[in-house]
Amino acid sequence: MDQATLEQPTASRSGRFAAGLRAALGFGVELALPPLCPACREPVGDMALCAACWAKLSFIAPPYCARLGVPFAYDPGAGVLSMQAIADPPAFNRARAAVRYDEIARTLVHALKYGDRLDLAPTMGQWMAAAGRELLTEADALIPVPLHWRRLWSRRFNQAGALAQAISRASGVGVVDGALKRVKATAQQVGRSKAERAANMQGAFRVPDKAPVAGRRLVLVDDVLTSGATSESCARALLRAGAANVDVLVFARVVDSVRTPI
Numbered sequence: 001m002d003q004a005t006l007e008q009p010t011a012s013r014s015g016r017f018a019a020g021l022r023a024a025l026g027f028g029v030e031l032a033l034p035p036l037c038p039a040c041r042e043p044v045g046d047m048a049l050c051a052a053c054w055a056k057l058s059f060i061a062p063p064y065c066a067r068l069g070v071p072f073a074y075d076p077g078a079g080v081l082s083m084q085a086i087a088d089p090p091a092f093n094r095a096r097a098a099v100r101y102d103e104i105a106r107t108l109v110h111a112l113k114y115g116d117r118l119d120l121a122p123t124m125g126q127w128m129a130a131a132g133r134e135l136l137t138e139a140d141a142l143i144p145v146p147l148h149w150r151r152l153w154s155r156r157f158n159q160a161g162a163l164a165q166a167i168s169r170a171s172g173v174g175v176v177d178g179a180l181k182r183v184k185a186t187a188q189q190v191g192r193s194k195a196e197r198a199a200n201m202q203g204a205f206r207v208p209d210k211a212p213v214a215g216r217r218l219v220l221v222d223d224v225l226t227s228g229a230t231s232e233s234c235a236r237a238l239l240r241a242g243a244a245n246v247d248v249l250v251f252a253r254v255v256d257s258v259r260t261p262i
């Protein structure tokens with residue numbers, strides 16, 4: 001598809017035209033068409049989001065819990081842990097996220113996951129690489145959280161894999177595909193309590209071959225961290241297989257309330 005052969009209609013007509021063409025031809029032509037802002041559908045040129053929507057994204061920056069990466073309302077000093085990290089420490093070592101999971105973040109995640117907007121992955125991956133720089137400088141490999149094969153089949157690609165590839169290009173840390181297998185087609189986590197989510201994810205992942213993970217420092221990559229049940233289940237499987245360290249890097253995390261540090 002040669003973009004020069006397309007006429008230059010008004011912005012919104014061009015947007016609808018591009019969206020229609022995308023729907024008709026699939027994501028293979030994505031790069032040849034003027035990309036649309038996934039949140040407001042305006043053409044955005046080379047950017048992942050338009051300036052107005054970008055300004056609404058809530059990037060996570062220090063001060064935050066050294067373990068969970070949950071932002072603090074004020075700076076309690078370096079290395080301080082949240083109450084949550086002390087009361088209920090996770091199996092993984094540290095978690096970091098690029099942005100808070102709010103309306104704009106959800107739009108980006110859904111566009112990547114269900115909207116064939118693979119062109120968003122490089123930008124989202126760059127933001128993640130910046131948020132997880134501390135983890136990535138110490139990491140041996142990136143491990144994308146896998147989909148069950150049945151879901152991979154219906155969705156055609158794994159969004160966590162696309163983000164891991166983008167982080168890899170930004171950080172130089174390699175991706176190990178297939179290190180984790182999703183052996184349970186888990187039900188949707190939406191609407192479940194934290195305990196139900198944990199039970200739902202129990203034994204959901206398996207490490208088919210210990211060699212690529214044993215003794216290595218790993219960064220688990222996913223799009224969203226909600227209750228942490230998925231990351232927890234993956235981290236347990238990787239640690240059982242002999243991983244030296246498991247950190248978690250996600251695009252967006254749910255921040256339900258500000259935790260008071262001790």
Ligand SMILES: [Zn+2]
Binds near residue numbers: 042
């Ligand atoms: Zn926008």
